Each structure stands twice: as structure tokens, then as C-alpha cells.
Amino acid sequence: MLQNLKVRLAIIAVALLGSLFFLYRNYSHPGPDGKPTRQAVTLGLDLQGGSQLALEIDESKARLAPEQRADAIDRALKIVRTRVDELGVAEPVVQKAGDDRIIVELAGLQGGARAKEVLQRTAFLQFQMVHSIAEMQQAFPRIDRVVTEALGTKGAAPKPGSTVGGLFKGAAGQDSTGGATPFTSKVAPVGEGEFLVQAADVPEVERYIALPAVQRLLPRGTEFLWGTPERGTQQAEQGRRLFLVDSRAMMTGEYLEQAQAQTDPQSMRPIVTFELSRRGGRVFEKATGENIGKQMAIVLDDRVFSAPVIQSQIGNRGQIDLGGGTLEEASDLALVLRAGALPAPLRIVEERTIGPSLGQDSIDNGRLAGLIGIAAVVLMVIGYYHFSGVLAVIALCLYVVLILGSMAALGATLTFPGIAGLILSVGMAVDANVLIFERIREELALGRSIRTSISEGFSNALSAIVDSNLTTLITAAILYYVGTGPVRGFAVTLAIGIIASMFTAIFVTRTLFMVYAERRTAAQGISI
Numbered sequence: 001m002l003q004n005l006k007v008r009l010a011i012i013a014v015a016l017l018g019s020l021f022f023l024y025r026n027y028s029h030p031g032p033d034g035k036p037t038r039q040a041v042t043l044g045l046d047l048q049g050g051s052q053l054a055l056e057i058d059e060s061k062a063r064l065a066p067e068q069r070a071d072a073i074d075r076a077l078k079i080v081r082t083r084v085d086e087l088g089v090a091e092p093v094v095q096k097a098g099d100d101r102i103i104v105e106l107a108g109l110q111g112g113a114r115a116k117e118v119l120q121r122t123a124f125l126q127f128q129m130v131h132s133i134a135e136m137q138q139a140f141p142r143i144d145r146v147v148t149e150a151l152g153t154k155g156a157a158p159k160p161g162s163t164v165g166g167l168f169k170g171a172a173g174q175d176s177t178g179g180a181t182p183f184t185s186k187v188a189p190v191g192e193g194e195f196l197v198q199a200a201d202v203p204e205v206e207r208y209i210a211l212p213a214v215q216r217l218l219p220r221g222t223e224f225l226w227g228t229p230e231r232g233t234q235q236a237e238q239g240r241r242l243f244l245v246d247s248r249a250m251m252t253g254e255y256l257e258q259a260q261a262q263t264d265p266q267s268m269r270p271i272v273t274f275e276l277s278r279r280g281g282r283v284f285e286k287a288t289g290e291n292i293g294k295q296m297a298i299v300l301d302d303r304v305f306s307a308p309v310i311q312s313q314i315g316n317r318g319q320i321d322l323g324g325g326t327l328e329e330a331s332d333l334a335l336v337l338r339a340g341a342l343p344a345p346l347r348i349v350e351e352r353t354i355g356p357s358l359g360q361d362s363i364d365n366g367r368l369a370g371l372i373g374i375a376a377v378v379l380m381v382i383g384y385y386h387f388s389g390v391l392a393v394i395a396l397c398l399y400v401v402l403i404l405g406s407m408a409a410l411g412a413t414l415t416f417p418g419i420a421g422l423i424l425s426v427g428m429a430v431d432a433n434v435l436i437f438e439r440i441r442e443e444l445a446l447g448r449s450i451r452t453s454i455s456e457g458f459s460n461a462l463s464a465i466v467d468s469n470l471t472t473l474i475t476a477a478i479l480y481y482v483g484t485g486p487v488r489g490f491a492v493t494l495a496i497g498i499i500a501s502m503f504t505a506i507f508v509t510r511t512l513f514m515v516y517a518e519r520r521t522a523a524q525g526i527s528i
Helices: 005-028 066-087 113-120 139-151 164-168 199-209 212-217 233-238 278-289 327-339 356-410 416-445 450-482 485-518
Strands: 050-057 093-097 101-107 125-129 194-197 222-227 240-246 256-263 270-276 296-300 303-306 317-321 346-354
Touching: 005 356, 005 485, 050 066, 050 113, 066 093, 066 101, 066 327, 101 113, 113 346, 139 199, 139 212, 194 199, 199 212, 199 240, 240 296, 240 303, 256 327, 270 278, 270 327, 278 317, 296 327, 303 327, 356 416, 356 485, 416 450, 416 485, 450 485
Parallel strands: 222 303
Antiparallel strands: 050 101, 050 346, 093 101, 125 240, 125 296, 194 240, 222 240, 256 270, 270 317, 296 303
């Protein structure tokens, strides 16, 4: 099938249009201020400026044993990742550095006073009961009316079967709000006391529930809390969970002494076992005994991490069954529980601020270096290989679009070392064409026909191209695994560049040669 010229051209067209689509989507995607970002590829801290903070566990009041310190760092890492979401920074980087330090990179955030306050705040774990959506049945129409009056929001028709609109329709099938449902059209019930809000609607729903008038319409003693962002692209695109919970905590994390993830030996399902202090056990036993069969929200820093159903009365020891969850999710939940009792606060030991002007200088220098490098490569290839060099340059142009489109699709962040990786991969893309062209020349020197020479040239050069690119790809993977921010940026662009260069050198260039050979005769020869 791949020998069919039309099929090959169709594959190239799909790859090109897909890359342009992702570039345009990122370029016109609204940023935090509601305006288009005008940035096809996400820029790293060193290109758009921002803040970099290094945090450590503060042991000034209590010394920790090595194993306690390692566990505290893991727990603190979970807390920091949760709190960074409050800052509204796109593509933040939060990672461990060594065994006792956490590095936070906040690209685009200038003046990190609020960031420091948020990140150094003591963790606060609470257990809060989840209320039933049915308790809000009469409040929904009034919330829609209040939102419409306060914000002048145009009504939206409820989506059939997907929102709470059906909960309060009158006998005539009309909403009591007269059709204006700015709130209820954006929340879909997915459980006893939780809603699902589409990712695109989250900022708007946050504005609605923050209105004092809406807060007054909630059942007495309740509040809305958001669930943590879903892990993975597909889950994140589905939306965020919104819970209606008791505003008073049934218990806080101060009574929690231990929590760990396990596999139930009978059901083989992941569970989280936990232990409470004697006083905490008495409080928890009474509260859970009164709420059997209801959901209990596990809340860290005002974010619901999990909302299991209370199956029985729980004393000093208990377990949380994750049902269809994974052991990794159980480990995360155990980490959240332990994080609520962080033994020591975090302190900032290093802070760097990179101004946007320095980032712009890096972009300008990187762009100049890239243009000089590409221009030199183009002149060399065309000057040495003539018209065949022109075909290689066309493939090279497609390569640049593909690599930028791939970065936009994957959400990869472009850093200054990443630009170096991009320029390096351009040279590697041309290197593959040089190998192919030299093999074609050898075949032509043996008196082979144009088509045979092209076919044999690509076939004979394939193993050398794959070997050289595969070893570089392995190196890029190692750099990404062991490196930090800038090194990882270099590794990502290098890896994407290698894959794109193999596609353009082996597939695209050969397709262009096939089109070229279709229009040439043996007497005319080939310009190489």
C-alpha cells in the first residue's frame, strides 16, 4: 500500500494538516485572562520569564530521622502540586531534586509573594460529609435566577439527560426559570452529592458559586468544594467534580497517625488502611456510626481527593476500599492522608526570578541561531546535491512544522536548551538525507536506472539511519529520566525531532523522489 503514490501523499497531507491544526488551536486558545494566548508552543521559564523556588522541610523545631524526612518530602510534594493549581500558572513544573528538596518552576509568574505564601502554608486535612443533590432541588431555579441577575448571563437550554435541569421541570415541561439556566446547564449529576462540570465551563461555574447571593441559597451548613483535577489528558478533558459537602468537618487530620496503600488479600482490590489516635477514634466512631451508607469527602486544602461511602462504623482503625481504582490511586490517597499531618513546615531555601526581557533575549538569540543554522544547511545541501537537495529542503520545511505541531499536541514546553535540541535535530535530519543521496549516487554509478537507484539507495541507507537515530533516542530518554527542567526540555525536543526526522527523511523525501522520477526519463537522468 505504501508503494502507492496517492496513499503516501495522503499520509503526508494528514500529518501536515494535523500539525497545523494543533499549532492553530494553541495559538488561538484563551489564556487565564480570556484572551487568545498567541503562543503556538508553550514557552518554558527561561523563555517567558517567571519564578523558580526551591523548598525544603523546615527542621528548625523538630529533627527528623532519614526515613521520616524521605516520607515527609513525598507528602510535601503532593501538597505543593495541589497548591500550585491555585496560582493559575500554565504548565508548572513541580519535581523532587535529590532526596530533600522540591523545585517549583512557575513560568510567566512575576513577583512570587503570593506563590511563597501559598506554598509555605501548613497542610490542612479534613473529613467532611457529602450532602445529597436532592437537598438543593428547590434552590437550583433560584441560583439560575440570581446568576442571571447578577452577571447578566444569557440562559442556556439544559442538555437532555445530562444536567440537573430535569430535577425541577414543571408539569408543562418548562423550567421554572423561564429557560434561563446558566448554572444548571453546566453541572451534571454523577452521584449522590457530586456534579461533573466540563473543563471549559469550570472558570464560569467558579464565578457563579463564589457569588454571595448563591452562597446564601445553599442548604444551611453546606458549601461547594471542587475535586482534584483528573489525572491524564482524557480524564482532564471530561471535566472536574464538584461536591456539595457539610461546611463543618467531622474530623481533621490532626488525629491521623498512619495511612498506607495495600491490596485486600480476599478481593485483591486496592485499599487504604489508616490508624487514628485514641481520641480521634472516639470522634470518628461516633460520626461514622451516624452516617452509614453516606459519602465522606477526604479534603486537603479545600480540594476533595476522594469521597468513599461509609460501609460501617469505624473506630481507631479503618480502611477505604477504592473499588475499581488502581494501586497507584490508593498510594496517592494514602499520601494525601499522611500529608494532612505533615510533621514540619516547608521553607524556601532558594528563589530566582527571570524577567520576560531576558526570556525575549533568549528567544531572539535562539531564533537567530536557528535561522543561521538552517540557512547554512539549506545552502550546503542545494549547492552539493542540486535539485535533489531542493527536495531535501522541502522535506526539512515539513519537518519543522511536524516537530512544532507535535510539541503543541503533546503540551511539551519549549525551553532554551530545547531550541538547541531542535537545531541539533535539524542537522540530524539532513544527515539522514546525505546518507541516502550518497547511496543513490553509488547505484547510479553502477549503471542502474533512476527508479532502481532511488529504491536501492533508500533501502541500503535505512539500517544506518535507524541505528544512529535509535541510539540518540535512547540517550534522549535517559536524559529525560535523570534530568531536571532545562535538560528535560532538551531531551523532549530532541526525541520529537528524531522521530520527525526519520519520518521526513525516509518517507517524505522518498515520496518526493517518486513524484520526481515519475516525470523523468532514463535519458534525462537525475540531478544529484
